[in-house]
Amino acid sequence: MRSISSLTGRIVLPGSADYDDARMSYNARFSKYPAAIVFCGHVRDVVNAVRWARENGYPLRVRSGRHCYEDFTLADGGIVIDVSPMNGVRFDPVNRTAAVQTGVRLLPLYEALWRHGATIPGGTCPTVGIAGLTLGGGYGFLSRLLGLSCDQLLEVETVLASGQVIRANDREHADLLWASRGGGGGNFGIATSFTFRVHPISCVAIYRIVWPWRDLPLLLNVWQHWAPSVDERLTPSLVLSAGFGGYCTSSGLFVGPEWQLRELLAPLLAAGMPVETEITTVPYLEALYRFGGLKKESAQWQMTPEHRHRFKNSGAFVYRPLPPRAISTIAAFLDAAPSPICMIIFESLGGRLGRIPAHATAFVHRQASFHMQYITQWTDPAADEAHLRWAESIRKALLPYTFGQYVNYPNVFDADWAQAYYGSNLSALRRIKRKYDPDNVFRFAQSIPPL
Ligand SMILES: Cc1cc2nc3c(=O)[nH]c(=O)nc-3n(C[C@H](O)[C@H](O)[C@H](O)COP(=O)(O)OP(=O)(O)OC[C@H]3O[C@@H](n4cnc5c(N)ncnc54)[C@H](O)[C@@H]3O)c2cc1C
Numbered sequence: 137m138r139s140i141s142s143l144t145g146r147i148v149l150p151g152s153a154d155y156d157d158a159r160m161s162y163n164a165r166f167s168k169y170p171a172a173i174v175f176c177g178h179v180r181d182v183v184n185a186v187r188w189a190r191e192n193g194y195p196l197r198v199r200s201g202r203h204c205y206e207d208f209t210l211a212d213g214g215i216v217i218d219v220s221p222m223n224g225v226r227f228d229p230v231n232r233t234a235a236v237q238t239g240v241r242l243l244p245l246y247e248a249l250w251r252h253g254a255t256i257p258g259g260t261c262p263t264v265g266i267a268g269l270t271l272g273g274g275y276g277f278l279s280r281l282l283g284l285s286c287d288q289l290l291e292v293e294t295v296l297a298s299g300q301v302i303r304a305n306d307r308e309h310a311d312l313l314w315a316s317r318g319g320g321g322g323n324f325g326i327a328t329s330f331t332f333r334v335h336p337i338s339c340v341a342i343y344r345i346v347w348p349w350r351d352l353p354l355l356l357n358v359w360q361h362w363a364p365s366v367d368e369r370l371t372p373s374l375v376l377s378a379g380f381g382g383y384c385t386s387s388g389l390f391v392g393p394e395w396q397l398r399e400l401l402a403p404l405l406a407a408g409m410p411v412e413t414e415i416t417t418v419p420y421l422e423a424l425y426r427f428g429g430l431k432k433e434s435a436q437w438q439m440t441p442e443h444r445h446r447f448k449n450s451g452a453f454v455y456r457p458l459p460p461r462a463i464s465t466i467a468a469f470l471d472a473a474p475s476p477i478c479m480i481i482f483e484s485l486g487g488r489l490g491r492i493p494a495h496a497t498a499f500v501h502r503q504a505s506f507h508m509q510y511i512t513q514w515t516d517p518a519a520d521e522a523h524l525r526w527a528e529s530i531r532k533a534l535l536p537y538t539f540g541q542y543v544n545y546p547n548v549f550d551a552d553w554a555q556a557y558y559g560s561n562l563s564a565l566r567r568i569k570r571k572y573d574p575d576n577v578f579r580f581a582q583s584i585p586p587l
Pocket of ligand 1: 162197198201202203204208219238258260261263264265266267268271272273274275276321322323325326328544545
């Protein structure tokens with residue numbers, strides 16, 4: 137390897153004690169061996185690493201929370217620029233904004249904002265990084281009320297391939313801000329800081345209802361007509377899980393009183409024969425712990441080898457209600473799942489998220505009613521093929537009823553990925569790519585090709 141004396145930050149090289157830890161991704165299915173991983177504590181470390189990688193001809197990857205489904209953040213023999221040490225959050229009470237460094241993970245961010253009675257809409261998994269989440273969209277239990285994480289983004293500081301540091305906002309580099317609102321991580325440069333509009337939050341009403349497996353067809357049909365148009369203060373989900381005899385669970389968060397949530401849930405409760413119903417009011421942070429599967433005392437959960445598993449997830453947007461034939465296909469695939477942790481998560485859209493025009497940000501799928509995520513997890517590498525085949529077969533079988541995919545749930549098996557992620561925003565994104573990264577330095581399996 138060339139001399140690394142001009143690199144700054146914490147540099148981890150093959151052979152060092154922390155190398156295996158440093159190259160670990162959330163998805164245990166991947167194992168790659170970069171030439172160096174540069175943990176950047178300052179923007180100047182990022183600038184130095186970009187320049188050094190370019191001068192010495194190394195492929196470059198960008199990383200924050202390490203949750204990419206397809207591991208686009210590592211390259212064998214490449215340089216990984218990891219922004220995770222830059223994880224500060226500064227709340228501005230006057231402007232109701234927060235300056236957030238892009239290395240922060242979701243739970244520490246939510247906790248920091250909660251201390252000011254504030255939040256941004258974002259994902260449910262506590263360890264996802266704010267960088268990848270926001271750059272690709274950022275969906276969660278407040279999205280029907282407040283929109284996506286990227287809809288709150290007012291400014292992004294970015295290190296370009298040239299090493300120049302720019303701030304994109306409504307006044308300067310507005311095209312880069314537009315592209316950073318849903319155009320996908322790792323495409324245009326390295327985001328080092330976001331400024332978000334924040335929203336007040338206190339207590340919320342949440343629910344969880346469980347049905348037996350036999351209720352699946354009826355329940356899914358009721359849910360798909362109800363969830364996208366129910367009061368937008370409520371964001372409901374539905375999980376159909378094949379394991380352990382199969383069960384169907386709907387959960388959701390309502391920014392309003394519990395009695396009103398009970399009324400809104402009436403059509404869902406009337407579907408089939410629920411076996412468990414919980415409706416309660418909790419502080420918003422408590423709701424996040426519950427949805428993230430955390431107890432308070434373990435909230436600082438870190439990514440460790442024992443928390444990782446092999447997985448293959450992908451998904452699709454649904455614009456029109458699924459016909460009975462599609463629902464039967466879903467049930468048949470789940471019944472034939474290769475192992476217990478095979479499920480579909482339905483995430484309701486609509487509300488404020490859906491009122492933002494498709495071309496106002498790079499996130500194009502505004503008119504979809506809901507999103508379906510196909511999920512499969514396993515531990516034995518010998519079972520890779522069966523699980524990958526199941527996940528891709530169900531996606532293909534449901535293609536006639538779906539349209540497009542979410543860039544934050546990328547799928548390397550989809551040959552038409554660029555159109556699926558970006559639709560009619562693709563050509564604008566390609567023009568912006570050409571402007572900010574003309575030499576295509578930020579390049580990986582599914583990076584946006586310059587026009
Ligand atoms: C368990 C789990 C739960 C999830 N839950 C949700 C959810 O509720 N809602 C939702 O919307 N999504 C969810 N996701 C998807 C998540 O939004 C994406 O995986 C996201 O890309 C992760 O971002 P990251 O920073 O953690 O990942 P990374 O793997 O570090 O990065 C992801 C992508 O962003 C790029 N990137 C990272 N940092 C930067 C940066 N500083 N500048 C530019 N590009 C960068 C990377 O190069 C890569 O292409 C979930 C994922 C997992 C694994």
